[in-house]
Amino acid sequence: MIVERWINWVTLLAFMVVPLWALVTDEPFTITLATRAAILALAAVGLNIALGIGGLVSLGHAAFFGLGGYAMGILAFHAQNYTPLELGPFTTEGTKSMPVIWLTAIIAAALAGLIIGLLSLRTAGVYFIMITLAFGQMFFYFAISWSAYGGEDGLSIYVRNGFPGLNTLVPIQFFGICFVALCLSLYVHWRLRSSPFGLALNAARQVPQRVETVGLNPYRLKLVAFVISAAITGLAGALFADLNRFVSPAMFSWQLSGELIVLIIIGGVGRLMGPVIGAAIFVALEHWLGGLTDFWHIWLGVILLLIVLFGRGGVVGLLTGKAGPHV
């Protein structure tokens, strides 16, 4: 069986080589697909911290993804229309600068994560699943009714936002940005996982009563994990909006929350590269099956069922022959 470390490096390498190859052979669409995969992977890496290490089955992570998306949409919308952005008593301007947008997205998602986490982490098991789902839907319906920002139709941004020193309109450069963000998030996951916090969080998933008897608070550990997780998924949302130059309530949809979990399952829960491999496979399937049939989701459903019923551990589990963490 293959050692996980090898799988990790090969995955990252492949993730770089494919778009570069597409650049050489002049297939910009492949680069766009790779970018999409990188962004979805980023969102799922965020979720994987809560789900894979902390065991928190959140069915509401689209809330954070959507918040990131709307952070981008709203800031860029005001910037492109030269209208002031009124926040209660304050008035500021929109912006087309990616770093500012990212920071906003991260903060907004982290705050939402804090509030949702404070309330929903009081519960566990199915209650937690249902409550996170309900919170996600609240954001969805709010976005639909928020007519100032497009309501049901969403917002279109005409030109992709900028990053100092780069031309983000060139696909490979934008891919580079997303890929670096993905690598950073993986680094965060890796450091977290091997830190005292990660060890305690991982134990809180397995034996919360033990964590309490050594004087630690499982609720707080999980809350912090949830906030970090939300922040990363929020950043992914901002990048996703920039990729499509469009945000809509669909970014808040519960299907998206479900798909993020699906990505992780395909790759391997709690595995560092699980979300990355899962996202790559998901986007490839979407492209390939989607080209064959309009109803590719049926086949996604069937594949997913087979994985759940017969192949826990996902691709990484299959390749390493080791069961992953039990969530």
Next chain:
Amino acid sequence: MSDPILATRGLSKSFGALKATDDVSIDLLPGEIHAIIGPNGAGKSTLIEQISGGLRPDAGSVHLMGQDVTHQNTQARAKAGLGRTFQISALAMEDTVLENALLGAIGQSARPWRFWSGVAGDRTLVERAFNALERVGLSDAADERTANLSHGQRRQLEIAVALTLSPKAFVMDEPMAGLGAEGSKFLTGFLDTLRDEAPILLVEHDMDAVFALADRITVLVYGKVIASGTTDDIRRSAEVREAYLGEDA
């Protein structure tokens, strides 16, 4: 007489009509091993749960070094110096043995909020964890996955985790359960020395161990204390004979 490290006063807890503990008052003095014995279902684990904070008593109070901790949660009591072990091992089965001990060390350091430093590179934590494993004879298995441990080794690890906390008082729920003769003997010897570090409230079915170790014994039957005293007192007690052997007094 010195002040008790740990004390309960009139602890009562009912599950529906069942009185699991009924007006239980016990003391744990410095340097002693105080054994709690009683038949299955007597309420021993329920008592331990109330002492360690997992169950709120219906009435009564728990005191740790003179402080009333009845309204504190499990974490606060652990921080205040309570080191408990579980009757049914509660260990992170997916993690290594060392990682389980490290969890205790992290709890003892009270600083789980370090996100960026590798735990394996933290000398203080690793030394504390490893030291505890060494003392229970598990250091060779440090890198083993806990799920792969034998039952006996898991019991040892339970105690090691409590050791990492350097508690002021140990509360142990049947640490010998399921150990072979060899294991019991080792553990008896170990607990005998441990009492000098911190007193032990010991729930145990293994009577050889109890009578070898205990300074005092309290007998619990149907949630009630029916006898309490030195080993000799208990050996001679008519009520205890009756409760255990069904002999007429």
Next chain:
Amino acid sequence: MSTILIIEQVLNGLQFGVMLFLMAAGLTLIFGVMGLINLAHGSFYMVGAFAAAATAGATGSFLLALVAALAAAALAGALVEMVVIRRLYKAAHLDQVLATFALILIFSEGTRWVFGSFPLFLEIPAWLSGPVALPGGILYPVYRLTLIVIGVLVALGLWWLTARTRIGVQIRAGENDREMIAALGVDISKLYTLVFALGAALAGLAGALVGAIQSVQVGMGEPVLILAFVVIVIGGIGSIKGAFVGALLVGLTDTLGGIFLP
């Protein structure tokens, strides 16, 4: 705001509430008895609505449409239980979420495949259309009133089933101790299939009934499903009575909140 309008809205809220109850009852039974979180419950709602619309289109009979909805949803439920769900009872919640999420994908896209992406319409039959005069001179649609009555009847029926019949006793026993009732010779897997199909049928009925007020389309079940989850969280998992109270509460809040809040 006039009292008449308020009473009308309260009735609307009740009507929405009892339909939510039909969804929530199945969910909470399935959770209480089998410990399963079923995201695909909304699919049975959709299946019922489509079966009703197709049947009504072919035969013109609303009653036949309702029967078809019940049958199709129950059948789908039984099938799903035997092929997939049964393997999930002891599984982790995450597995249940994923597998039932997969079922939604299959059901939704499958339905789109068969019926296309355009919504279907289910007509309220002539004998149930038009308003009825309530005491106090309020005119209220007969159909909606009928839904309230049906919902209440189903609630009573379910209460009777769980509290007064042998199956109900077995169901409640199964909640507490599967091994025990299996040891007593009750065929537990048949019981589970039955409960699951019953839950699915209720969802299908709700879908068909609501389908005549709204349009019948793919994805119609999920918003209702999510509200039904809220109902269950309020009412407590496994409790039929809780589901009923919770459903009315959510139905009324949702409807009245829409008027009184900006």
